[in-house]
Amino acid sequence: MSRKPKDPCKPLACAIQDCLKGHNFQESACEQVIENLRECCRKWKDKSLVCSGMLERPITTEESNVQSKGAPDIKIWKVTA
Numbered sequence: 029m030s031r032k033p034k035d036p037c038k039p040l041a042c043a044i045q046d047c048l049k050g051h052n053f054q055e056s057a058c059e060q061v062i063e064n065l066r067e068c069c070r071k072w073k074d075k076s077l078v079c080s081g082m083l084e085r086p087i088t089t090e091e092s093n094v095q096s097k098g099a100p101d102i103k104i105w106k107v108t109a
Contacts, residue, residue: 035075035078036075036076037068037069037078038076038077038078040065040078041065043061043064044061044065065078
């Protein structure tokens with residue numbers, strides 16, 4: 029019976045959720061935790077399911093065509109090859 033390998037970045041994804049919950053979902057308070065997950069995803073993106081939704085860089089307003097009304101701090105990320 030083979031065991032499914034553990035996702036190397038899952039603990040970091042869980043840490044983000046804990047951080048956001050503990051800081052009233054203020055992303056700016058969890059920037060280091062988010063960066064830790066990005067680092068993990070750079071290393072393990074091909075082996076981590078968590079990283080399948082992780083994006084490499086923020087999308088500019090021009091790229092996104094998103095009108096942000098009342099949410100000036102919103103960050104949208106784009107996958108780059």
